[in-house]
Amino acid sequence: MPASWTELCAAAGRAEAVLCDWDGCLALGSRLHPGAVAFLRRVGRIAIVSNNSTMTRAECRGQLVAAGIAVASDDIHLAGDVLLREAARQFAGRPVTLVAGPAMRREAERLGLCLQGRDAAAVLVLRDPGFDFATLCRAANQVRDGAAYWIANPDNMHPVANGIAPETGALAASITAAAGRRPDRIIGKPHALLFNRAMTGLDLQPEALLMIGDNPDTDVKGANALAIHALLVGRTTWKQSPGARLCDRDAETG
Known part of the structure; x- marks a missing residue:
């Protein structure tokens, strides 16, 4: 209460x-x-x-x-901010796949992350309002192939004025289910x-x-x-x- x-x-x-x-x-x-x-x-x-x-x-x-x-x-x-800063140190100069909205993608590039998507050293999952099936396929296959798998938080939703908004944990759950592998690191x-x-x-x-x-x-x-x-x-x-x-x-x- x-x-x-x-x-x-x-x-x-x-x-x-x-x-x-x-x-x-x-x-x-x-x-x-x-x-x-x-x-x-x-x-x-x-x-x-x-x-x-x-x-x-x-x-x-x-x-x-x-x-x-x-x-x-x-x-x-x-x-999300902490995840990007930690990833920029650990994966400097190596390609990563970033599941995130436009603002956080811009921040990732500002921090020097290489958002190539191919042969990714890591899959980094933040809340992405544009998350779709193509994103799920790409991320799940890279996790399945051995890329490091980090997520910003385990939350399934958070409240908004007119109900709830799906959160990072809900997106990551679909990647985990498809790839058959749990996240290596959870920041939040x-x-x-x-x-x-x-x-x-x-x-x-x-x-x-x-x-x-x-x-x-x-x-x-x-x-x-x-x-x-x-x-x-x-x-x-x-x-x-x-x-x-x-x-x-x-x-x-x-």
């Missing part, structure tokens, strides 16, 4: 920094919750710890800054990588942190596995924010 506004503010007041999920928590679709903005303006240090794989950290920071929230780029940890929550990067950047121990998110299986379990206190938040939490109102406009997560 989502925490109340009072519970959330009390827990944040006891923490030295707050780790925040993005989709379904701070944002619904492409817009920040007004209640979430009100909360972020009350707290001190924050870091974004999100399974989002369609947005660069520059885009994320831009939305926060536009809302009057100060956050350093190094305190934004998005599963509940795995520890994003949490550890956030703690290192903040230079804080688990007991000094609060994690807030909307998913008990990724946000809460992932945080609790590292002894980080976590709270579920949702629409009911933000509705209790003084003066806040939820935007009910349909929006698709970017």
